[in-house]
Amino acid sequence: MLKHAGRALAAFTLLFVSFVATGGVMAAAGHKAPRGTFVDIGEGRSLRLVCEGEASHADRPTVWLEAGAFGFAADWGATQDALAAAGWRACAYDRAGMGYSPKGPAPRDGLAIVSDFEKLVAASGEKGPYILVGHSMAGLRLREYAGRNPSQVAGLVLVDAATPEAAKIRRAQGFIKSFVFISRAAALGASTGLYKPLVYTRLGDKIGLPPDAKAEKRWGFANGRHNRTSAAEVTLWAEASDQAAAEPPFRPEWPVAVVTAGARVGERAQWKDMQAAPARASQHGYVDHVAGATHTRLLGGEFADHIVRAVEFVAKARGQAPQALVDVTAL
Secondary structure, rough: OOHHHHHHHHHHHHHHHHHHHHHHHHHHHHOOOOOOOOEEEEEEEEEEEEEEOOOOOOOOOOEEEEEEOOOEEEHHHHHHHHHHOOOOOOOEEEEOOOOOOOOOOOOOHHHHHHHHHHHHHHHHHHOOOOOEEEEOOOOHHHHHHHHOOOHHEEEEEEEEEOOOOHHHHHHHHHHHHHHHHHHEEHHHHOOOOOOOHHHHOOHHOOOOOOOOHHHHHHHHHHHHHHHHHHHHHOOOOOHHHHHHHOOOOOOOOOOOOEEEEEOOOHHHHHHHHHHHHHHHHOEEEEEEEEEEOOOOOOOOOOOOHHHHHHHHHHHHHHHOOOOOOEEEEOO
């Protein structure tokens, strides 16, 4: 019995090692040098920055893109292409320890992330104020950045974004707890090499990205450090929500556009109303619930035009007289 068990264990070990090794070869063969540049943010640290599009003008502020949990600059590849094609300059980056950026000091809570972002924006040479676009968990980062830097805000676009108020709802708390568990499991899987053979499956890119960004996303999907940092950020979701909630709500004169994934129906309605609340509180609010989109594919080429239209609304609404909420969902 023990003899057969030992053989089975040896066979499994050999199979596992071969699986990981094959994945490593596949991942290495498809790996390209990352796009963008590394920007010095002081104290011997740097962050990877990817900017696309021509230099901004007064009527077209630079668009800053903040990725959600497990996301980095690659997530915005299709959106940046769409924005550049429409004449916008957009910048995305990798948070410390995420993507290609070196690690930063712990803990990776909202305050640490926003402090790094402030330094990056200052060092980038991009002129403000800016249109801030955040996906998913990045809704917390935008709230904190805007509260700390109101003079740098031209308007905001929340893309299927979380709000600090949502973390107080029991249902959301249950989701966050489950997401923490899943994130830690993902970090373990990536750190042991389990994901490398899967980089060319749909799991490697759930967004629908252009080739260069797709290659980066696949690399990040299988990278242990990236996933461990991501899990550390998710683990601090509650703390980050409290930090964001400590800042004042978005100013009513700031245009706020909300773009969400999926129709406002059934059980989704309450959650989507909470997501749309910042737009409803604005003097220039815009809401677009995108039927057919998923949380991740909302950033892809199929739906990026919805984000472009939201950015254009924010830019045009600046300095205008207050207006009724614009809901383009049914248009």
